[in-house]
Amino acid sequence: MDELEFCPVCHEDSAIIEEEGGWCVYVQCTVCGTHTSFIRYDSEEEKADAEKKCIHLWNMGKVIREQRAE
Numbered sequence: 001m002d003e004l005e006f007c008p009v010c011h012e013d014s015a016i017i018e019e020e021g022g023w024c025v026y027v028q029c030t031v032c033g034t035h036t037s038f039i040r041y042d043s044e045e046e047k048a049d050a051e052k053k054c055i056h057l058w059n060m061g062k063v064i065r066e067q068r069a070e
């Protein structure tokens with residue numbers, strides 16, 4: 001498994017890989033809620049590839065900041 005970098009927004013070592021409904025994965029910060037886009041997969045092989053892709057997105061800083069209501 002590739003390493004997840006610290007969160008690019010809050011700089012905490014708090015990123016985890018999340019699974020959504022058995023069809024996609026994404027990386028999310030458990031502190032501030034920043035996340036990558038969802039990467040869809042259709043099989044176990046594709047799932048491993050999808051995890052690598054979202055880890056790469058995260059480490060590149062291609063993330064979506066959680067919009068918080070004030």
Ligand SMILES: [Zn+2]
Pocket residue numbers: 007008009010011012014029030031032033034
């Ligand atoms: Zn964060």
